[in-house]
Amino acid sequence: MVAFVTFSQRRWTGGIRFILDKFQAHLDPGPGAIVRSVDAKLDPRKVNVLLVSHSHPDHYGDAETFIEAMTEGTTRKKGTLVASHSVLFGNDACEASISKYHQRIIGRVIEAKPGDSFDIGELKVRTTRALHSDPEAVGYCFNVPEAGIIGYTSDTEFFHEMEDYYEGVRLLILCVMRPSGSPWQGHMTTDDAIEIIKLVKPEAAIFTHFGLKMLMNNPEKQAKSVEEKTGIPVKAAFDGMRVTMNSKEIFYSMRNT
Ligand SMILES: [Zn+2]
Numbered sequence: 001m002v003a004f005v006t007f008s009q010r011r012w013t014g015g016i017r018f019i020l021d022k023f024q025a026h027l028d029p030g031p032g033a034i035v036r037s038v039d040a041k042l043d044p045r046k047v048n049v050l051l052v053s054h055s056h057p058d059h060y061g062d063a064e065t066f067i068e069a070m071t072e073g074t075t076r077k078k079g080t081l082v083a084s085h086s087v088l089f090g091n092d093a094c095e096a097s098i099s100k101y102h103q104r105i106i107g108r109v110i111e112a113k114p115g116d117s118f119d120i121g122e123l124k125v126r127t128t129r130a131l132h133s134d135p136e137a138v139g140y141c142f143n144v145p146e147a148g149i150i151g152y153t154s155d156t157e158f159f160h161e162m163e164d165y166y167e168g169v170r171l172l173i174l175c176v177m178r179p180s181g182s183p184w185q186g187h188m189t190t191d192d193a194i195e196i197i198k199l200v201k202p203e204a205a206i207f208t209h210f211g212l213k214m215l216m217n218n219p220e221k222q223a224k225s226v227e228e229k230t231g232i233p234v235k236a237a238f239d240g241m242r243v244t245m246n247s248k249e250i251f252y253s254m255r256n257t
Contacts, residue, residue: 005212006031006058012239013058014254016152016173017042020144023121025049026066027140027152028255033062034069036254040240044069049120051112052083053130053154054137055097060087067102078107080120085111086136093134112138114165128165130156132186141169147245151202155209157185158192163199171245172202173237175209179217180225187211190222197230208237208256 006013013030017037026033026047037044047070052060063081070079081103088103088111090096103109110118114129124143131137132155139154151169155177156162166172174196177187188196190207197205207223214222219236227234241253 005210005215008212010212010215011210011256012036012254013061015059016255017047017252018123018142018144018150019249019251020122020146023048023123025051025120025123025142027051028053028059028154029062029066030058030255031061033254034065040252040254042252045072047079049080049082049123050106051125051140052081052087052097053139053152054084054132054134055086055090055094056134056155057097059154060097063087063098064102067098067106071105071107074105077105080108080110081106082110082112082118082120082125082140084134084136084138085113086134091134091136112140114138126165128153129159129162130154131159132156139165141166144245144250146248147171147250150250151200153188153196155187158188158195162196166196166200166202169200170203171243172197172200172205174205174207176207176219176222177209177211177214179214179219179222182213182217184211190226193234194226194229197226197232197234202232204233204235206235206237206241206243206253208253210236210256 014033014036015028018025126141128139148170180190
């Protein structure tokens with residue numbers, strides 16, 4: 001039987017919660033995001049901005065439920081949704097992933113295209129390009145006042161110019177689905193991660209979004225090997241990982257697949 005991480009839940013698929021002073025953002029709320037949030041005592045109603053990188057369910061699965069929480073059960077038109085064109089409108093590969101109804105009830109909708117930048121509350125967001133089976137997939141760079149720039153590649157394969165999008169990033173979060181020597185179109189391996197880390201030179205990097213092959217090949221060991229080859233600290237994400245920058249907790253990871 002073919003096994004996949006999302007529907008075996010060998011690792012969580014709920015996304016990443018950024019916790020700023022008076023502001024919360026949730027990135028890629030895949031299946032279980034609401035449950036993981038509530039379990040971690042991170043109230044989904046406190047999310048000010050929801051960001052979705054592309055139209056695959058492990059990234060958008062709980063998005064509509066989040067919008068209902070953010071709008072207090074549809075009674076208040078508030079909050080912001082940032083999402084790729086494919087998520088909002090669909091394209092040749094897929095239908096829209098968030099209904100028109102939910103797009104209407106939220107306060108503001110921003111279509112994210114590579115190279116765009118926008119301010120939402122305390123957060124400055126820059127959209128990056130991702131090369132994936134959803135042709136309109138994007139990644140994001142977040143300029144967080146308390147921490148500096150954090151980059152998230154989303155699902156992408158490595159491509160030249162990628163480094164330009166992540167210039168100046170302090171912490172780079174990479175979706176490294178496959179271990180060294182096991183490439184899969186539209187995704188990165190540990191070998192690709194070495195390339196991009198060498199080019200971007202962040203202060204630190206985190207690997208996330210592990211496929212089963214990666215899980216069988218010890219993500220911590222893969223991360224360590226990249227650290228040794230690049231001289232940059234690299235950690236493998238784990239379910240419930242809390243990340244602190246400038247001695248303040250900046251985000252909580254509910255996404256390791
Ligand atoms: Zn995907």
